[in-house]
Amino acid sequence: MKTKVFIDGHSGTTGLRIYERLAERQDIEVLQISEALRKEPSEVKKYMAAADIAFLCLPDQAAIEAVSLAAETKVRIIDTSTAHRTAPDWVYGFPELSQIQAQRIAKSDRVGNPGCHASGVIAGVQPLTSAGILPPDYPLVCFSLTGYSGGGKKMISQYETAKTDDLLAPRQYGLGQTHKHLKEIVAICGLSQKPVFSPIVDDYYCGMEVTVPLFTALLKGKPTLQTVWETLAAHYEGCAFVHVRPLGEDKGGFLAANDMSGRDDLEIFVTGNDERVLVTSVFDNLGKGASGAAIQNMNLMLGLDPKTGLNVGE
């Protein structure tokens, strides 16, 4: 029997990418809500009741309301919004945190899919905090380049239909240091203070590059560049979605933020020297940063191979 999937917000940027991926699958039936009724609570409730898995690809408030509409159903929810990522009873949908995390996701009925910038920071930092190299009170700084699809339909339309001169240049935002991903970064990395976080949106559709610079003298035991690399490489050994590139690889000195566009996996580059290290995650904000991660989580929840969506071992 096919797994029934409901994508609430299917015509948005994240929802559409999930739909495109699932439409190719023989084991999935995507339930199609009518365009006219897709925001009608009584209709959404019927689809929640009919589905095995629901993806919420909605703004935060709409996601909170959608969860309440699912209250008396058996549907298992993957929420791509910020609303539930650190909420009690929800599991954070970044399986590579640990083997236990992948098992938690597999068993959960409520999975909070990570934020795109947060995924890049967490991929580089959490293995270092969990190994004890990066102290919780390290004065962390991160900067993150993103394509404009990260801002959803509204920002895509600004860039593609009403482009003004200021949109031709990279634009830094989050200047007040209150970006919504700080909360999950602190919680998941086990930090005792918020990092300084500088996101930058630029004139290309999708792709992210998230960099965390580190002074090794402030890390526990003053590790070498090699030790930082080895810690990350050991953490991600055998992972299908996160790959640590060979030590010092820097693509000829230029790491492009759109290098992984269209892909669902993430690459980590460790560059620099024994005093100053750059840990950089390159991925697609719509791939491992949103829709790709959501499908990886769904596959885990269905007991399937997270990458292929086939039965494990097939």
Ligand SMILES: NC(=O)C1=CN([C@@H]2O[C@H](COP(=O)(O)OP(=O)(O)OC[C@H]3O[C@@H](n4cnc5c(N)ncnc54)[C@H](OP(=O)(O)O)[C@@H]3O)[C@@H](O)[C@H]2O)C=CC1
């Ligand atoms: N874009 C990205 O790279 C990432 C996005 N996310 C998160 O994913 C979620 C979706 O974002 P994104 O796809 O970019 O946003 P979009 O604006 O592209 O899409 C959101 C969709 O939700 C629909 N919608 C809004 N309110 C309701 C409602 N009450 N009921 C049903 N549908 C509704 C919108 O409808 P309408 O078309 O009528 O406006 C729109 O189609 C957000 O929470 C976002 O923060 C997470 C990681 C990365």
Ligand SMILES: CC(=O)N[C@@H](CCC(=O)OP(=O)(O)O)C(=O)O
């Ligand atoms: C370019 C741009 O605006 N990007 C969004 C991030 C998109 C994302 O990951 O959003 P959620 O946390 O809501 O899922 C931002 O920085 O707010």
